[in-house]
Amino acid sequence: MSDWRRIDIDAFDPESGRLTAQDLIPPYTTVVTLADLQPKISQLRSLSSSGDVNSAINLATTDPPYSADENTKAEYFRAVLDTLKQVRQADITNIVKSLDSKQHDVLIKFLYKGMSIPEGQKQGGILLTWFEKLTQIAGVTPVVHYLSDRNTV
Amino acid sequence: MSFQTTDKSVLAAFKLVKAPIYSHCFSNDRSLLAITCETDCLIYRMNGANANPKLVATLSNHDKTITAVDISIHGRIVTCSQDRNAYVWEPLSDGTYKPTLVLLRINRAATCVTWAPNGYKFAVGSSARIIAVCYYEQENNWWVSKHIKKPIKSTINCLSWHANGVLLASGGTDGYVRVFSGFIKGLDTKEAVAGSVWGTKFPFGSLVNERYHGAYVHDVKWRSNIEKIAYVAHDGTLNIFDSQNDLQSVNAPDGLPFKALVWINDHEIICAGYSCHPVLFAEAAQGWKFAKNLDKVADSNQAQISTHTTGTSVEDEDENPTFGMSALKKFKELDLKGKVSANVKESAHENAISELASFAESSGQVTQVSSSGLDGKIVIYTI
Numbered sequence: 001m002s003d004w005r006r007i008d009i010d011a012f013d014p015e016s017g018r019l020t021a022q023d024l025i026p027p028y029t030t031v032v033t034l035a036d037l038q039p040k041i042s043q044l045r046s047l048s049s050s051g052d053v054n055s056a057i058n059l060a061t062t063d064p065p066y067s068a069d070e071n072t073k074a075e076y077f078r079a080v081l082d083t084l085k086q087v088r089q090a091d092i093t094n095i096v097k098s099l100d101s102k103q104h105d106v107l108i109k110f111l112y113k114g115m116s117i118p119e120g121q122k123q124g125g126i127l128l129t130w131f132e133k134l135t136q137i138a139g140v141t142p143v144v145h146y147l148s149d150r151n152t153v
Numbered sequence: 154m155s156f157q158t159t160d161k162s163v164l165a166a167f168k169l170v171k172a173p174i175y176s177h178c179f180s181n182d183r184s185l186l187a188i189t190c191e192t193d194c195l196i197y198r199m200n201g202a203n204a205n206p207k208l209v210a211t212l213s214n215h216d217k218t219i220t221a222v223d224i225s226i227h228g229r230i231v232t233c234s235q236d237r238n239a240y241v242w243e244p245l246s247d248g249t250y251k252p253t254l255v256l257l258r259i260n261r262a263a264t265c266v267t268w269a270p271n272g273y274k275f276a277v278g279s280s281a282r283i284i285a286v287c288y289y290e291q292e293n294n295w296w297v298s299k300h301i302k303k304p305i306k307s308t309i310n311c312l313s314w315h316a317n318g319v320l321l322a323s324g325g326t327d328g329y330v331r332v333f334s335g336f337i338k339g340l341d342t343k344e345a346v347a348g349s350v351w352g353t354k355f356p357f358g359s360l361v362n363e364r365y366h367g368a369y370v371h372d373v374k375w376r377s378n379i380e381k382i383a384y385v386a387h388d389g390t391l392n393i394f395d396s397q398n399d400l401q402s403v404n405a406p407d408g409l410p411f412k413a414l415v416w417i418n419d420h421e422i423i424c425a426g427y428s429c430h431p432v433l434f435a436e437a438a439q440g441w442k443f444a445k446n447l448d449k450v451a452d453s454n455q456a457q458i459s460t461h462t463t464g465t466s467v468e469d470e471d472e473n474p475t476f477g478m479s480a481l482k483k484f485k486e487l488d489l490k491g492k493v494s495a496n497v498k499e500s501a502h503e504n505a506i507s508e509l510a511s512f513a514e515s516s517g518q519v520t521q522v523s524s525s526g527l528d529g530k531i532v533i534y535t536i
Contacts, residue, residue: 143408147388148388
């Protein structure tokens, strides 16, 4: 017992009440499944392939699948990332300006998510450009919201 | 020493200690000021807005950082600390205080404490996921506590009593704002809560209302006469809700989170936190909105950035030198002229504001608020 400081005392206390990952998930009333979301994903893809990126970003940042499982979220995110890639750098500012503050909060979640996974890191430059334009327009508010929000994309 | 500031909303600023002040409280007649300073609670006598408060007593029974202090309407002081204890300090006629230990029975730090309006009981929040409602037991000559445990999932950050002394609002790091009943038999009467819009029966510890916010809840305050609760959270929002769970939410203008709030009247609230200055919000026909900043430093950098963003859409990064240039300028000034910078004006608080309280009221309207900060200052603002 030389390293007694490392003993996890909470493990011996059934009433320690340590938070689990499950405790941190917000209380969702309904859960979105991949099947529910499929129409939205195809709509998103068709909008972005037809070049209507403005509507595509608008759709992507409206009512994201917070309650879905990780696979569904990943599927949705791939469609969003493809849309983000489509946008020409010169158009980003105007698109971000056309979104409301709730959509800014969602958009920044996608940017952070992208930067945290290999698929997104390959597009790091694009994501950082989006991030730059977004923070120029909306300030630090979306960042602060992202850091403290347990609804993840 | 008191500080000269150019903003006229700052009535007085006192640099009292070199450590953070996590909590402060004025006595009912505003003649005494209690602040937390590391493991001590310091008591000052006020000498008006221009003279420095005079240290009259040091309460030093705690052996870990004191997290909160409150003074009852009878002048009893309660302190709670990370050492898991709370003390009630009874003022004696010679100006000293007699401490009584409170049996909190918690195994984590106590984080916040607040007296009930009648001054006969108080509630302590803790990291042990427990709210301890404490009251004096004559036969044992002790302050004993009853626990509210369920369904709290994490540390309690803030507590607020309704004016009826029964309903207790709490907020914490599990992202919930909850209203519990703190009804103590023998102290409270059922008449106090008769006809309450929040329910019909209030046995001790029952969950009266619950709302999920998500982010850490830093402060919560009742507005009893209109049955509303306001709270601020770590996502930088001020939120107001009522018994119908009709919620209104408004963002901080700077984006930085608030640590504290105080109701000014039924339609105005002052918040303050990490942006180091108070912000006034007001309720208009379209709902709650940002009204004005108090003692906000007009930062030249900010002005440049905002003009920059409203400008043309595509810009090269090299053409955006605001941040780097100001740092360069600062060091040049320091190097060539030996001064920090001529145009730097500081707000009264130089660090985050930890707590707000009403300082002066007239006809139901708060006219002055006091604040304590991590910079060791107490500031009084006029609204």
